[in-house]
Amino acid sequence: NAGVTQxxxxxxxxxxxxxTLLCAQDMNHEYMYWYRQDPGMGLRLIHYSVGEGxxxxxxxxxGYNVSxxxxxxxxxxxxxxxxxxxxxxxxxxTNGARGGYTFGSxxxxxxx
Amino acid sequence: xxxVTQLDSQVPVFEEAPVELRCNYSSSVSVYxxxxxxxxxxxLQLLLKYLSGSTLVKGINGxxxxxxxxxxxxxxxKPSVHISDTAEYFCAVSDENGNKLVFGAGTILRVKS
Numbered sequence: 001n002a003g004v005t006q007x008x009x010x011x012x013x014x015x016x017x018x019x020t021l022l023c024a025q026d027m028n029h030e031y032m033y034w035y036r037q038d039p040g041m042g043l044r045l046i047h048y049s050v051g052e053g054x055x056x057x058x059x060x061x062x063g064y065n066v067s068x069x070x071x072x073x074x075x076x077x078x079x080x081x082x083x084x085x086x087x088x089x090x091x092x093x094t095n096g097a098r099g100g101y102t103f104g105s106x107x108x109x110x111x112x
Numbered sequence: 113x114x115x116v117t118q119l120d121s122q123v124p125v126f127e128e129a130p131v132e133l134r135c136n137y138s139s140s141v142s143v144y145x146x147x148x149x150x151x152x153x154x155x156l157q158l159l160l161k162y163l164s165g166s167t168l169v170k171g172i173n174g175x176x177x178x179x180x181x182x183x184x185x186x187x188x189x190k191p192s193v194h195i196s197d198t199a200e201y202f203c204a205v206s207d208e209n210g211n212k213l214v215f216g217a218g219t220i221l222r223v224k225s
Contacts, residue, residue: 003153006212010176014126031211033213035215040217040218041217042116042202042215042216042217042218043156043202043213043215044116045212045213045214048211048212050211058212090155090156092156094211096143096211097144097206097207097211097213098163100146100158100161101156101158101213102158103148103155103156104155105154105155106153106154
């Protein structure tokens with residue numbers, strides 16, 4: 001079982017460039033999430049989805065967009081990258097609050 | 113809305129000593145509580161969870177946590193730590209009707225020989 005797979009694992013962007021991070025899960029989970037992790041700040045929710053075709057804003061959505069066209073995939077886009085978006089990005093999925101989340105291994109993004 | 117406070121950013125401890133990582137939460141409704149562990153350069157792994165019932169919850173790798181509703185706490189404990197327990201630990205809370213986890217800032221456990 002692959003669980004939650006994130007691609008790419010590492011990326012360096014120049015300020016103003018765009019990119020898309022892909023999250024794929026093979027557990028048939030309804031809910032998917034994108035978090036960013038910064039030192040001393042824990043994980044902060046960027047966007048999430050409660051089902052195919054739905055998305056919602058989290059705690060820190062500015063500068064990011066998401067899409068959930070297929071149940072198994074959740075894409076995170078940066079239209080114009082900024083140095084403040086340098087972070088480690090984690091995708092997670094679950095079938096409900098009681099089960100806890102399954103996390104991907106993360107994408108380390110550096111914006112220069 | 114829920115919030116989580118992890119009271120220690122770093123906890124150094126010698127191998128085979130006991131450890132407690134502290135977590136307090138705030139919520140106006142019933143909650144589910146979780147502890148996750150993150151080893152260097154890896155994703156987060158579920159350590160244990162409290163949903164209901166017994167307030168003492170046992171997890172993987174010999175960890176346990178106790179839910180205290182009156183003190184709104186969910187402290188993580190291990191009676192004897194190993195070098196391999198060196199990692200960052202995150203406490204998280206979710207309300208019963210929601211599907212969003214709110215995380216604390218994390219506690220780095222450093223086990224020394």
